[in-house]
Amino acid sequence: METRPLYPDDIVARKSDLMQLAVVERTVEDIDSHTPYPGQGQEPIIRDRSISQSAFGRFLRDGIPPKDTVLIRLRDDTSMELLPTSKVKLIDRSLLIGDIVKRSSSDAVSGVILQTSTKCSLQPMCDVTFQGTQTFKGILPPGKYNPTTSQFCVYPNGKPDIVTEIPSSELRVTDSPTEEDLVVYKDWIGRVEAITNNIQIRLSDNCVVEIPDESGEHVDGALGTFAIGDIAKTKKGNLRRGHWIFGQYNANTPPVGTVVSVRTVEAEISWLQKRVGSLADEPPSSLERPELESPDFQVYDRTRRPTQRDSNLSYNTISNSEIDVKLDTRVRFKDLTGACLKYNTPSHPNRIPKLDRMDNLGYDLNVFDIVAFSTEVVVQWQDLTITTDRSIDLVPDGNIDDEHAAWPSEITHSLNLQPVLGMDGIEQPEKVGIVHAVNAAERMATVKWSPDSYIHYSGDADDEGEIRPIVAHAIRTPVFEEEVSLYDIEAPAPLNVRRGDIVLITKPATSSQPGDAPWLGEIVDTPLDGTFVVRLGAASEVRDVVMFREEAVVAVRSDGTDDLGDPWGQNEMDEDEEDEEFSDDDEGESIDEWESGDEEMIARYEDENGDPMDEEEVENEEWESADEEDAEMQDAPEHQTPPTSQSATPTDTSDRTVNQASQLTHLNLQPAGGPLSYSVLDGDPPSDHHFANEPATTSSNHMRRTQKEHKILRNPSTLPQGVYIRTYETRLDLLRVLLVGPTETPYENAPFVVDFYLPPAFPTEPPQSFFHSWPAHASIGALGRVNPNLYEDGKICLSLLGTWEGNKGEGWNAARSTLLQVIVSLLGLVLVREPYYNEAGYEALVGTESTKRPSALYSERIFLRAKGFLITAITSVNDTAGLKGFEDVVNWLYRRADGPKLLDATIKNVEEVLQRSDGSSEPNGLTVMSKGACVSLKRVLERLNELKAKG
Structure with a gap:
């Protein structure tokens, strides 16, 4: 039987002891929990004997559970345990209204939770003895209380029977407020x-x-x-x-x-x-x-419900929240008397005990502990079908951040924007509508368009360069229906809501009653007509009201995306803390120390002539060549042939970069007569160079190191194939690099341009960089970044550039790192076959079943986005920011008869992909695409053929 996937907060039990419950703390697939040094200074962590000492040691350092293992927190102990997933059984999964789920991680179809129904097992109050003499009413925390070793035990006949099958809707939490309320x-x-x-x-x-x-x-x-x-x-x-x-x-x-x-x-x-x-x-x-x-x-009490129903509302899809059920939550019955009448029978007269206040000084001690529970949920799927499922038969949808995912009732619009008459700097999409159904497998959606709706965007993007501010909108009832590709529409996040979101009412009813807050409510339904239903849960009289999107503003997102900060509440470790040792106990006891069995990696350093160097020389930057004057740039060779993909890389490049670069392949970019792979251009840098206005540096140390960088770059044996570099006669501290996407990746044959600046503090500080991310083509589809490391505002996320906190030793090192290493890293570690895993922390997910489809969908989007880059470069090589100085390279790469004819190669590649994408094979984002992607890809092919015809 297949082991069910596990997620944080799942309730599990050891298969060898199903009575011992635990809560899942970490899994290999939940990257948000992968903070280093788990349990440090808190609970000890027990290692299952089947997990090797070295694997356990790595986990204690990086916080990432080894594949097919899980970290659990035992309910009746203060420790945590790392053990194989095959040794635990999933008991229950806590899902909330508004959560997006799937039936399995490999499924295409998603659904939204409409309702939850939880049955709880409750532990009543017990008679507890202290030191065998004093007796109290109370509930001991989970654990083993042996009368011979503990001051406390349950007396005289053990704990009363557990009350089972109690709906959580009949319960309320004893204490309020609590944290997170x-x-x-x-x-x-x-x-x-x-x-x-x-x-x-x-x-x-x-x-x-x-x-x-x-x-x-x-x-x-x-x-x-x-x-x-x-x-x-x-x-x-x-x-x-x-x-x-x-x-x-x-x-x-x-x-x-x-x-x-x-x-x-x-x-x-x-x-x-x-x-x-x-x-x-x-x-x-x-x-x-x-x-x-x-x-x-x-x-704010989400469990409050209207006393009267609105006859105009359809209540079959309205959500009704219950308490957030967790193990050991202390609860009361909302109606204890009614519960006793309902559940206490002649055969079980005291199933629910009732403690008399008069016996307890007037205090109400009728409280219970939740010791187990099971949950059923009602799900509305993307095709509008509604089912009831056990929570353990569903998994959270980890792909909800997909720019092209959509769910019924979401506001959407076409990608092409047009100016709004009479409003300078304001644009609006041609069509606005409501998603009615989604075919997730084919990446298609049924949309009802609304001619009376509009969304006005400001022409100025925000600081991130990704989200355009919405300055006005009005959503009205949709009219006509159309099937469209998910790549041809956008669902703007600021306008879309989910069940469980808390909203502010823009025109609330007035109230003079203290504490009455009719200006605040919770989304409980999202019909398909452009409205939503808000439950005014903070008003003195709870009621459900129907509103248009512009009549409410989201204040708190149910998925927590409004939250900031470290969820684990801990800062980065000091360097001294990283050296803390751990030891192992073969009997599976608590692990306090550990000694690594890995051999120490010995670094080997060479100068530019290939001669070995001592580490002291490297750290003192004494790696100058004997003939330093040869670094002068006036003797640059007249012509260079681009090297092959097997070209050597600098010896100070990391092993991972070297290996990755050696595997890069391109179509033949070496025909005779091609442009120089490295060239110094006459005159000043172009005005569109991102760092053109940065001051030049004239210090001798800076100039000497700059010349060294150029000496490395101009060497015909160093640059990998597909790299072209331009610098400027008056500014050698500025460079522009064009990278051609390697074959067998979503970036194949597409051009990517990066500007570099060697700042005054170089090489103590790393080079500064800017990625020219060209706007998406509305006719092609595909939105967002072209890579997790390449931002639309130009930022490049790379440890060598100091823009990402990578592993120890991966950052810029003034003595060993070079600009060539940065360039090779971009080509070999960024423009890769599966860019989905470039997202921070995702390297631990490579090969996992749950990420295969998200990775394929990500590559599919990137495939389209990269084709847009290619079309932009060919269409407007003289006008597109970043291409100045590469006009001859672009023409030679894509158009000239004596070049590698990458335009023809791309046309052939697109034709082959369309031919293979006949629905008989699962899309992989590289050679087979979904129906929705093919809709866009056919337009890409049409545009490429037009460019070829123009010659």
Whole structure:
């Protein structure tokens, strides 16, 4: 039987002991959890014996679980364990309304969660003894409490039976607020970051004292806040200083008891948004008891529902939230009396025990722990079918960031923009509509267009160069239907919402009642007519209202994309911490230290003549050649033939770069009479060189190192095939590089241009770079970056350039790194066959089943985007930014009869791809494309043939 894929927060159990539950902490595929040194300074980590010591050591360093392993947190222990996935069983998967899911990671079709239905198993309060003498009502945390070794145990007959099959809709969480809760205070909505509580403890002498939460200790030594029903220990000094609710301090009474009340005295809150139109200043980041108990403060409760139904609404797709169910969550029944009548039967009269307040000084101790649960969900799929599934039979869709993914009810528009009459600098798409259904496998969508809708974009992009600001929009009921390629439409994220999003109402109803907030609500339905249904959950009377998109503004995204910061709450390790050692215990015990069994990598350095160098010489940059005057640039050769793809690379290039570069292939770019691969151009650099206005540097050290860089680059044996370099007679510190995409990659035959600048601090600082990312062609389709490392605003993400924090030793080194190494890295490590895995942290996902389809779809988009680059270069070589100085190269590469005829080669390649893409094979993004991609690719072929006909 195939092992189910696992994800963080899944509930699992060891197959050898299904009663011992655990929570998944990390998997190899969840890159967001791959922070180094897991568990350091916190819980110990146990290694399963089947995992080698060396693999475990690597995990302790980089935080990435080895393939087919999982890191779990044991429920009844304070430790975590790394073990094979084959040894655990998936018990439940927590999915929330609005989550995007699939039936398997290899499926094309996605769906959105409409409803969740969770059945819980509850542990009632127990009789707990302390030191065998005092007895309390309470709930001990998970663990083994042996009467012979522990001060605590359950008495006299063990724990009462677990109450099973209780719908979470009948439960509520005992304590509020808690961390991560959304709260409303006056005109603002915020998120609770931390809370400070006081707890009231009932002692064995029936006295009650209130002390600060942090003065108490959990019986298992765990950290965290207390909940009603917990057993708390403290010190007698804390009791003396406490506030006595009942009775008074007695030195003979043990400082142990049951938490009977929790009172929040302070809450640290991150304020997110304020009511539209409000002039109120942001509240203080810390609210104290007077503010928390005022009518202006409330915790946003997603479980509230309208008392009356709107007859105009269809309720079969409206979402109704329940509590967020987690292991060991402390809950109450919303209606305990009703639950007792419902579940207590003559055969099980005390299935749900009910504790009388009169027996507990008036405190309500009818609380329960969630010890297990199972979830069913209702899913609406992209083809509009609706099914009910077990949560464990579904997987999260890891491809929701795909620029060309779409789901029913999303606002979409055509790619081509046109000026808005009478509005300078404003553009709008030709067509705006609503997605009605999606054929994800074929990358096609059914869209209903709305002639009365519009979206106005500002002509100025934001700082990232990717998102154009929307200045106005109006969405109205769609009219006519059309099947379109997903590559021909865009679904603007700022306008689209998901179930669970919290929105601000732009024109809310007025209310003078304190604490009433009808200006805030949750998206609970997204019909197919351009509207959405908002539940005004913060209003005194909850109701559902239908709104157009422009009548609400998203304040909090349900998927957390509005959040910033380190989810693990830890900063980067100091270099000293990286050297911490770990050791192993063969019996599978806790691992505190570890010694690497890997052999130390010995670096070998050579000067430019190939002679060996001592490391001290390298670090002192004493790698000058004896004939330094030969580096002068006036003697550049008149003609150079581009080297083959097997050309040598500098000895200081990393092994990975060398290996990658040696595997590059191109069509023959070496016909006689071709342009120089390296050339110094007369005069000043062109005005479109990104660094043309940067000051030149005249220091002798800088000039000497600059000349060395050029000496390396002009050597015919160094440049890989497909690289062309231009520098300038007056500015040798500026260079422009054209890279031709290697064959058997999505970038095949496409040109990519990068500008370089050797700044005054060079080589102490790395070169500065700028990538010329040309705009996408609306007629071709495909949006976004052409590579995860190449940004549309020109940024290049590369450790050698200091723009990415790579592994130790991969950054720029003034003594060993060269500009050639940077260029080879761009060609060999960026323009690769599967660029999806260039995303930060994705290298750990290579070969995993769940990423095969996302990688193919990414390559498919890049294939189209790269063809757009090729068309841009050929069509407007004299006018396109970045191509100045390469006009002869572009003409020779693509058009001239004596060149490699890359235009003809590209036409042939596109024709072959279209011929193979007949629906009989799964698209791979390189040789076989989806139907949606073929729609665009046919237009690409038509345009390429037009360019060929023009000669």
